[in-house]
Amino acid sequence: MHVEHHPLIKDFPELRDALHQLRTGDAHFARQADDYEDLDKRICRIEAGNEVLADDALLLLKQERVSLKDELAQRLKQVAV
Numbered sequence: 001m002h003v004e005h006h007p008l009i010k011d012f013p014e015l016r017d018a019l020h021q022l023r024t025g026d027a028h029f030a031r032q033a034d035d036y037e038d039l040d041k042r043i044c045r046i047e048a049g050n051e052v053l054a055d056d057a058l059l060l061l062k063q064e065r066v067s068l069k070d071e072l073a074q075r076l077k078q079v080a081v
Helices: 013-025 027-047 055-080
Strands: none
Touching (some): 013 055, 027 055
């Protein structure tokens, strides 16, 4: 089964410069972006069957990923303006 990662750069290619600027100049954003990437990788491992987690717990992780991505996207768009 193919499991697709959702890295920020892939989802927001038009915001590449803002992403780089925030990752290098904003420690809070960088930490959140790292947390997002780690969470995305964990979800992919679970979906690929390399890690076991109950369906309800996986759903919570996916909701957390969406929420975190929304926060990051909002900050990216503020900087890109």
